[in-house]
Amino acid sequence: MLKKRDKRYKRSKMQSNTKIGITTTVPVEIILASGAIPVDINNIFITDVDPGNLVDKAEKAGFPQNTCSWIKGLYQTIISQNIEKVLSPVWGDCSNSFALSEILSECGIEVIEFQYPFDRNIKRLKESFKELYDRFDVSEKDVLKKHDDLQKVRKELKTIDDLTIKGNISGKDNHIYLVSSSDFEGNPDLFLKKIKNRPNIIKKESDDNHRIGIIGVPPIFTNFFDVLEELGFSVVYNEIPAEFSMIKSLDKGFYEKYLEYSYPYGMRFRLHTIKKEIKRRRLKGIIHYTQCFCYRQIEDILLRKNIDIPILTIEGDRPCEIDSRSRMRLENFWELL
Template identity: 40%
Template structure:
């Protein structure tokens, strides 16, 4: 990797790093898109990572070791509860560590303090960051258009919606190529005929290890028209924010479940979603939030769990099929089916 490359463990104020001249690489994306992704997990477990540790944390560690990453930003508040421990291990391995925190107070003043501190670390000014933010927002707008075409005109598949939004965490490490690719993709999408699946699903929770879930549900007259966390990574509301502080204040993923739920409920109504799939990652503290989610949302929810596999196992496929069959019956009973 180049000297000015920096790895990130999740979405952070990308605009600060770009203003500082860094090439940003989301370590998660390298991990999950690798054909031999399991080797990264194996590397971590050989170093002593327990079996009961999240596969994403192991994957990040393995990527750092395999790709000789020399500098990273870890999010120690508002993301994985194991990141501090991961940072300690990576520091022991000689990797330069920077930390960023999304303050759990969710107070705009605290968020400003955290981002200002982050800007000071990388020696960039507020005006420099805002200049970059305006450039980045033009690309975020393109992703927003793709997301809207997913549920208004039904011309974008659930996987495409997932892929382009989750890629916004680092813009595939080449923001200019990403912008060109997005423009070409939108032109291609606009010429398509709409998808015809009747069941409209929402995907909530962390992005999945088994990405074949998107193609699988389409076999059962269903399609994902909403990817919750991926949409947050893409900052579809960034254009409405007055500044970088408001943008990251409005980012639901790192804050409490009630704040997340308010946006989820809004999207359920706007996208006319019939049911939700709640994906949880094994050994993640966010699994417990499923209790609150099911208590607060009044449409059907199926909770599935992933661990190390990047494809659906047989048990999960059976549960998905049964759930989608049930939804189809409900739609027929309620007269929605044409």
């Protein structure tokens, strides 16, 4: 059964240090400008000591088994962490986001909704963001200043990504640093210190034939990158984490960054960036990770039709170590390359 809170949370004024749960990359500058703390629920879920147990609890609450495990993990993490407010895009993320928002509202959680314009219309994007200015009680000036403040963090993330291309930082560490930029771990200043003080470990680059990119939503397998490194792959491109970090649009303004951020706007737009990065990073192959019961699996058709280097599609379901069949397919892909 769904867990209901003692009372329905009515729309309330945003308080400083209020935790705002987010389910994907959102205009985090608005949250930070209000004094609230962004919390990426995905990262809390997947780094839990037992994320599989969170999925089990969501199923006991009524979520169907044939629903994306990320959605179930998000729900249960929000409940378990007592997150009272969630900022969720109803367009531009997951096809299940709207239903999840309704469930959370039924549980007494205040859901703040917005949407990315599918046609990437800057006027509509500004209108959507300006509604959030009112909701978070901030001015455009406050938000633009916060955007400027975050530039130094994003520049450091760009340095990390450049070092990954050279083979000096592993694909796993690259993934962790970039995916954490969705919320900057709640405190951009501390996050900047953390990434600047990262261990200066030089990773030995694998041979050129095994430089690969990971396309698609972050893999739910708990040892995915460990297995890839063990097999000899050199991951030099993590597509979606790189999009979260917005490092490709450092020279763009606030609104333009969220138009260049490709994830909300469909595979056709994403392909422009993917093709450029294949050349720039000298990729020899791509692993397309797809999530079980996710509509984005269909996008594999477009990817294969438009990309001319070898592609391996790997599907995951629940948070666990990679299964033996998928590992064998990875070994065969390594041989192919």
